[in-house]
Amino acid sequence: EAEVAQSPRYKITEKSQAVAFWCDPISGHATLYWYRQILGQGPELLVQFQDESVVDDSQLPKDRFSAERLKGVDSTLKIQPAELGDSAMYLCASSIPRDRGTNEQFFGPGTRLTVL
């Protein structure tokens, strides 16, 4: 069964360092999402891509976070510099285009980030 792949699964870093997360969506899924989930809360959307274009990055802290999906397939989320408050689970999800009549998003296993 096709799955969303993410790496690394765990990342420990010191504050002010740079970190990067990678996501490979399910083949054929044009829409890709990055969510941040703080312990005890639901996921919060950081950025949404449709193919290689950003659809929504209104909640992305652009002074330190960046995201790209250059060829419209896999994606990278970067934080530079990392802060203590960035400790969270970073989830990637993908879905087929909305005009196909479904909104089901498939989530990857996530990257657990700890900033010391």
Add this chain to the structure above:
Amino acid sequence: EDKVVQSPLSLVVHEGDTVTLNCSYEVTNFRSLLWYKQEKKAPTFLFMLTSSGIEKKSGRLSSILDKKELFSILNITATQTGDSAIYLCAVGYGKLTFGQGTILTVHP
């Protein structure tokens, strides 16, 4: 801004009990409501409810949507220890807004 509130925040039951999880929402333009189950990993999809599909059932799990009162419930009958998880409710179509989740613990 869309808003989702789930209740209770946590629930402890014994195997065989029936549970009802609640989700209320405020949205500017309702398209769909989704339920996810999250164990110690990523959320897995359970149901999607829309204006044309306000009731869904799969095995021991069922869900209904009340668009007039702006809420949804997720029922789990004959609970099992494997049902222990965080249950997330979300609204949207494309961008999803999630509630904080309900932590369900099922004891043997």
